[in-house]
Amino acid sequence: MRVGLHALGIGDGARPQVIAAVATAAETHGFARLWCGEHVVLVDAPDSRYPYSADGRIAVPADADWLDPLLALSYAAAVTSRIELATGVLLLPEHNPVVVAKQAATLDVLSAGRFTLGVGAGWSAEEFAALGVPFAGRGRRTEEYLAAMRALWAGDPASFAGEFTRFDAIRVNPKPLRGGRLPVVIGGNSDTALRRAAGVADGWYGFNVPVVDVPSRVAVLADECARHGRTLDDLTVAVALSDGTPEHLPALTAAGVSEAVVVAAPPRSPDAAAAWVAELARTWIAPGHRAVKAAPPAR
Numbered sequence: 040m041r042v043g044l045h046a047l048g049i050g051d052g053a054r055p056q057v058i059a060a061v062a063t064a065a066e067t068h069g070f071a072r073l074w075c076g077e078h079v080v081l082v083d084a085p086d087s088r089y090p091y092s093a094d095g096r097i098a099v100p101a102d103a104d105w106l107d108p109l110l111a112l113s114y115a116a117a118v119t120s121r122i123e124l125a126t127g128v129l130l131l132p133e134h135n136p137v138v139v140a141k142q143a144a145t146l147d148v149l150s151a152g153r154f155t156l157g158v159g160a161g162w163s164a165e166e167f168a169a170l171g172v173p174f175a176g177r178g179r180r181t182e183e184y185l186a187a188m189r190a191l192w193a194g195d196p197a198s199f200a201g202e203f204t205r206f207d208a209i210r211v212n213p214k215p216l217r218g219g220r221l222p223v224v225i226g227g228n229s230d231t232a233l234r235r236a237a238g239v240a241d242g243w244y245g246f247n248v249p250v251v252d253v254p255s256r257v258a259v260l261a262d263e264c265a266r267h268g269r270t271l272d273d274l275t276v277a278v279a280l281s282d283g284t285p286e287h288l289p290a291l292t293a294a295g296v297s298e299a300v301v302v303a304a305p306p307r308s309p310d311a312a313a314a315w316v317a318e319l320a321r322t323w324i325a326p327g328h329r330a331v332k333a334a335p336p337a338r
Contacts, residue, residue, distance in 0.1 A: 136188050
């Protein structure tokens, strides 16, 4: 079981000294991957329901620092050499896909092929409104943008014509390092997100999932894979638990999870943050399994 860490980009985890301390300590102590999420916009009193908590409210204060995840992970890439990096998740339909394709490939090149692009369709109507992007149709937009980005990564020149974006014979460089393809995981816990992961992605990232719900969510993912002529082995399955402990790792492995992701906020002091990561590693990562492996090839 791989263990990832989702701790960068928000609050004290947005401070550059803390990012460096957490990233280097996570690499030293055997975490497999650093995750970083996104919100461009937060509002004080949203009408939209947050889907990852029982009360429908996001725990992050609206006035908290929240870094752009691609920039934050670029900073983390510069102070590490082995640990993998992933957005968990970038809200793809809020962005121009040509720009994201270039930014994601740039990060992959700068990190020597350690980057995985995690994307989601988003849940905040207020955020979409502020960015001038229609909230309706965001799922279709996500899938189309992903197809367009893959065309850009694989082709030179590349062309694409869809409902939301089109371009003809353009060149966007650099290319991702792994054969013109960047691993993409889909975030979200709904059946729709699981169908999307099975149909168009290289993996799934479940966020704040109760331990008791993990087997049923993975079973739905496996069924959706079968509908698309795939198996669960064709995907990476990363899950951040809402209530899990290290004692749950064997059960997660049996359910088909390949990476457990620890979600936590680091302390403000860089020295304390490094010690905090070391303690998390002692708790979550079994002795003898701390070597960070190279990123697997994209499927």
